[in-house]
Amino acid sequence: MVRLFLGNRAGVLFLLPFVIGGYFALNNLTGYYLPEKTINLGLWGESVRVYPLMAAILASVIIFINAISINWIYNSNEFLERNSYLSSLLYVILMSFYHSFYSVDGLLLAHTFLILTMAQFFKLNQHEDGRRNIFNGMFFAGIAATFHPPLMVIFPFLCFMFWVLRPFVFREFFLALIGFGIPLLYSFIYLWYSNHEINLKLLDQVTDYRNKQTDFLVTALLFTLLSILSVFSIRSRMQKSSIRLKKLTSIIWWYLFVALGLGVLDFILFRQIERFSFMMIALAIFLTFSFTSKTFSIIATALFYLTLGYSFTKFFF
Numbered sequence: 001m002v003r004l005f006l007g008n009r010a011g012v013l014f015l016l017p018f019v020i021g022g023y024f025a026l027n028n029l030t031g032y033y034l035p036e037k038t039i040n041l042g043l044w045g046e047s048v049r050v051y052p053l054m055a056a057i058l059a060s061v062i063i064f065i066n067a068i069s070i071n072w073i074y075n076s077n078e079f080l081e082r083n084s085y086l087s088s089l090l091y092v093i094l095m096s097f098y099h100s101f102y103s104v105d106g107l108l109l110a111h112t113f114l115i116l117t118m119a120q121f122f123k124l125n126q127h128e129d130g131r132r133n134i135f136n137g138m139f140f141a142g143i144a145a146t147f148h149p150p151l152m153v154i155f156p157f158l159c160f161m162f163w164v165l166r167p168f169v170f171r172e173f174f175l176a177l178i179g180f181g182i183p184l185l186y187s188f189i190y191l192w193y194s195n196h197e198i199n200l201k202l203l204d205q206v207t208d209y210r211n212k213q214t215d216f217l218v219t220a221l222l223f224t225l226l227s228i229l230s231v232f233s234i235r236s237r238m239q240k241s242s243i244r245l246k247k248l249t250s251i252i253w254w255y256l257f258v259a260l261g262l263g264v265l266d267f268i269l270f271r272q273i274e275r276f277s278f279m280m281i282a283l284a285i286f287l288t289f290s291f292t293s294k295t296f297s298i299i300a301t302a303l304f305y306l307t308l309g310y311s312f313t314k315f316f317f
Helices: 002-006 010-030 052-076 086-095 106-121 131-147 149-165 170-194 209-238 243-270 274-290 297-316
Strands: 038-040 046-048
Touching: 002 010, 002 086, 002 297, 010 052, 010 086, 010 297, 038 106, 052 086, 052 106, 052 274, 086 274, 086 297, 106 131, 106 149, 106 243, 106 274, 131 149, 131 170, 149 170, 149 243, 209 243, 209 274, 209 297, 243 274, 274 297
Parallel strands: none
Antiparallel strands: 038 046
């Protein structure tokens, strides 16, 4: 499977719906991830989950769109000399360990808009006008923050991200502030009129969360080992890459550290692991490097199949 998705064959993307469908079928069979009674949409309130099947189908569609979008970012910015479709598969497999994968919520929608933010930032060029892309990127980030309010703290980090590619220009910073603030302004107005409360606790423990934390410990070990291999592979790749590619990689590092911080706070405050899922966007890109290294590809492939196997067998534990 690794060799299939690592090759330059776009047709393999048609296999992703079957992989996603496999996870949903096993979850419906075992009830491993039970649906919450309501859908947490951040500043837009909570919606009663009337049709769990529709919420699951919508989640699967969004997961597929996110995976394709990440892969498009990876290939269009030429992180490798040739196209690869492994990052889309990695995103699907990594996200299968999180509750949002199986039923749509604000967290999953925030994933989509953060990916759109990254896509806009990656279009920036030091010698071209970047106002449009900065405004659009920060607007998408603002929408993500409305669906998941803790993301409001990432504004300064987003500024550091596009300053990697662009010099500081006050007009662009002002546009970034406006773009980020517009969605939040409208959502706070809606919050004021609707008079509902913001619930920062994503899950109400309808599932056996002890099992989910065991999953997290197992996968954290596997992800860490894969990440270590990726770091060595990325360093080797960066030695031969352009200055622009190095800057794009540093943006992903910024995002990864912010996502890690959100995950740690989620675990400390609520004993939940759901916000670690934001890291999967960056890891889906970074982990691909470990499979292209002649030195580490065998180890990376073995760890990949361990992760893939556990992602399916966990339903029966």
